[in-house]
Amino acid sequence: MRLFLSKRSDDSLMKAFAKGNAQAFNELYGRHKDALYRFLLRASPSQTIAEDLAQETWAAMIKRSANYQPQGYFKTWLFTIARHKLIDLLRSQNYRINDASQTENDMDTLVAEPRGSALSELTVWRLLAKIKQLPSEQREAFVLKEEGFSLLEIAHITGAEPETVKSRIRYARTRLRNDISISKEVV
Amino acid sequence: MSEQEDRTLSELYQQAEEVTSPQHLDDNVLAMAKLHAEENRAKPWFQVWNYSAIASACVVVIALSMVFIQPNTEQTLNEELWLMSPEGRSEQSSSAVPSPDAVSESVSLQASPRPSSEQSSFAAPSPSASAKAVSSVGAVSLRAVPASLNVAEKTVQMERKQEIIAASPESYLGGIEQLIKENKLADAHLRFNEFASQYPNLAQFQNNAYAIKKLKNTNMSAKHVRDELSANRDSSRLMGFADESDVAEVSTEESELSTATSAKSKSLNKTPEQGELQQRVNAIIHALSSVSKIPQ
Numbered sequence: 001m002r003l004f005l006s007k008r009s010d011d012s013l014m015k016a017f018a019k020g021n022a023q024a025f026n027e028l029y030g031r032h033k034d035a036l037y038r039f040l041l042r043a044s045p046s047q048t049i050a051e052d053l054a055q056e057t058w059a060a061m062i063k064r065s066a067n068y069q070p071q072g073y074f075k076t077w078l079f080t081i082a083r084h085k086l087i088d089l090l091r092s093q094n095y096r097i098n099d100a101s102q103t104e105n106d107m108d109t110l111v112a113e114p115r116g117s118a119l120s121e122l123t124v125w126r127l128l129a130k131i132k133q134l135p136s137e138q139r140e141a142f143v144l145k146e147e148g149f150s151l152l153e154i155a156h157i158t159g160a161e162p163e164t165v166k167s168r169i170r171y172a173r174t175r176l177r178n179d180i181s182i183s184k185e186v187v
Numbered sequence: 188m189s190e191q192e193d194r195t196l197s198e199l200y201q202q203a204e205e206v207t208s209p210q211h212l213d214d215n216v217l218a219m220a221k222l223h224a225e226e227n228r229a230k231p232w233f234q235v236w237n238y239s240a241i242a243s244a245c246v247v248v249i250a251l252s253m254v255f256i257q258p259n260t261e262q263t264l265n266e267e268l269w270l271m272s273p274e275g276r277s278e279q280s281s282s283a284v285p286s287p288d289a290v291s292e293s294v295s296l297q298a299s300p301r302p303s304s305e306q307s308s309f310a311a312p313s314p315s316a317s318a319k320a321v322s323s324v325g326a327v328s329l330r331a332v333p334a335s336l337n338v339a340e341k342t343v344q345m346e347r348k349q350e351i352i353a354a355s356p357e358s359y360l361g362g363i364e365q366l367i368k369e370n371k372l373a374d375a376h377l378r379f380n381e382f383a384s385q386y387p388n389l390a391q392f393q394n395n396a397y398a399i400k401k402l403k404n405t406n407m408s409a410k411h412v413r414d415e416l417s418a419n420r421d422s423s424r425l426m427g428f429a430d431e432s433d434v435a436e437v438s439t440e441e442s443e444l445s446t447a448t449s450a451k452s453k454s455l456n457k458t459p460e461q462g463e464l465q466q467r468v469n470a471i472i473h474a475l476s477s478v479s480k481i482p483q
Contacts, residue, residue: 017220017224019228020224020226021224022220025220025221029213033207033208033212033213034206034207036208037208051212054208054212058216058219058220066227123199124199124203127196127200146197146201173196177193
């Protein structure tokens with residue numbers, strides 16, 4: 001699949017797609033598909049669920065493309081849809097993200113092949129596992145921050161105040177630092 | 188210290204960033220998008236305008252045309268009155284194709300002696316002027332009148348016509364003559380009936396004219412029988428259908444009828460004190476009765 005990126009804004013591409021231009025969607029998809037998939041993969045219990053959620057998110061975005069109001073926040077809008085899909089799924093299936101046993105079972109799907117030094121690979125693996133064990137609000141705030149969103153954008157996506165988002169990120173990092181240091185000591 | 192540890196966390200996270208969306212997910216999403224784009228592709232206007240939209244547009248156009256092209260009864264009435272006026276007739280005759288008969292008729296109408304008081308009393312209603320007159324006389328503006336005339340409107344119209352007939356019977360008769368000349372006999376009948384309702388004394392000429400016509404027809408039939416008999420006298424005698432006495436009887440009846448006809452005609456011709464007016468009425472009655480029966 002050949003996806004080439006142009007300098008057109010996300011809003012103009014969405015407008016073109018709403019008028020029936022499939023190539024515009026290809027460009028949009030190429031820009032945001034990996035970031036969205038990563039977010040869902042970090043936040044959802046398993047890779048299968050993450051793939052399903054990603055497909056549902058893009059399907060919802062396609063369905064709502066005609067009503068999209070171009071305000072320069074396409075990525076925020078897309079991740080908001082993804083977060084709502086994730087919350088709906090977790091509520092419907094009564095997932096418990098903090099369930100360590102399930103997290104450990106899915107842990108092998110998070111990192112395909114370890115690269116680099118053995119210590120670094122193991123640390124990354126542990127980090128991703130600890131991210132899964134974070135509370136959902138802290139986890140999504142931390143992942144979104146690492147995906148490049150600002151505090152205001154994360155606040156918009158999660159529906160929380162920017163200060164709250166800032167606190168959640170701080171708590172998440174503190175917890176992860178402690179866990180990683182513990183793991184280092186263990187290792 | 189914490190900032191450095193945060194950077195370390197971010198670096199570790201970025202090391203696991205190589206994850207990309209699976210190929211089958213890309214294929215599914217792009218297939219969905221392509222299908223949606225084809226459905227949403229802008230259609231030409233003639234495809235967007237389906238048949239129901241075209242039909243509804245036609246209905247709207249027809250309804251609007253019926254509303255705006257509805258005949259104005261007031262205008263029709265005014266035009267009718269204008270045609271009955273001397274100016275209207277002269278204008279109509281001048282605008283029509285000039286045939287010699289029409290020219291002579293219009294000249295005779297214009298040259299006919301007419302009292303000046305009648306001419307001045309009858310103001311020629313132009314379409315605009317008569318509209319004002321109708322509004323003032325009927326006390327109801329006919330501009331607000333709907334298409335179907337109700338009883339009040341008909342009464343106003345009848346009063347208006349009676350005013351015109353009373354103001355200038357000559358011009359009204361001229362209008363009837365014009366209609367006869369244009370071979371519009373049905374309209375002429377209607378106009379004459381209106382005239383007769385206004386002038387019952389003049390209308391009795393209608394009956395007299397019938398009597399004259401009947402007498403003349405009888406006279407003509409008697410003459411026809413006499414000619415036949417005279418031509419076939421010998422054969423009639425031979426066949427026993429007629430003899431000299433029959434012929435003599437027919438001749439006697441013929442002479443009686445012709446005498447009665449002439450007497451009646453003389454008596455009728457003596458009556459008109461109105462002179463020319465009655466002669467014109469007679470001519471109209473004759474013209475109308477020569478084609479068809481005058482409606483009573």
